[in-house]
Amino acid sequence: NEVEAESDNIVPPEYLTKKQAEEFLTLADELKRCEIMSNLDCDALARFVVARDDYAAYVKLVRSIKKDVDNLLALEKADKLKRGAFADCNTAAKELGMTISSRCKLVVPKKNDEPKPNKFTGTGTYGR
Numbered sequence: 001n002e003v004e005a006e007s008d009n010i011v012p013p014e015y016l017t018k019k020q021a022e023e024f025l026t027l028a029d030e031l032k033r034c035e036i037m038s039n040l041d042c043d044a045l046a047r048f049v050v051a052r053d054d055y056a057a058y059v060k061l062v063r064s065i066k067k068d069v070d071n072l073l074a075l076e077k078a079d080k081l082k083r084g085a086f087a088d089c090n091t092a093a094k095e096l097g098m099t100i101s102s103r104c105k106l107v108v109p110k111k112n113d114e115p116k117p118n119k120f121t122g123t124g125t126y127g128r
Contacts (some may be wrong), residue, residue: 005038005039005040006038006039007032007037007038007039008039009039010028010032010037010038010039010042011042012024012025012046013042013043013046015046016046016049016050020046020049020050020053023049024045024046024049027045027048027049027098028042028045031045031096031097031098034097036096036097037096041096044092044095044096045096047088047092048089048092048093048096048098051085051088051089051092052089054081054085054088054089055085055088055089058078058081058082058085059082061078061082062075062078062079062082065078
């Protein structure tokens with residue numbers, strides 16, 4: 001059965017920065033338009049926004065480190081942080097249907113779907 005969840009109280013969690021809260025609301029509007037965002041998804045979307053911010057910061061950090069032998073350890077540590085943030089971001093995106101592959105797996109129910117004929121009730125054209 002389809003689980004019905006309300007989408008009338010989608011607000012950014014208090015732990016987000018002002019910029020993150022604005023991004024949260026923008027993304028929430030897109031997800032609501034796709035009819036896959038509910039009140040229950042606020043924390044998951046917030047985790048995505050935070051992870052994406054972290055990933056962007058670590059990408060900048062890796063880019064800022066001079067690529068030479070003296071900085072190999074710093075580069076390795078920064079790259080490990082970047083990869084971890086990417087994994088967190090990607091996991092959160094998949095949970096919300098924000099990746100191509102996860103959207104392909106989503107089945108969004110249509111509001112006006114008519115029930116399919118039941119072959120056991122004698123209605124429909126099964127077996128003919």
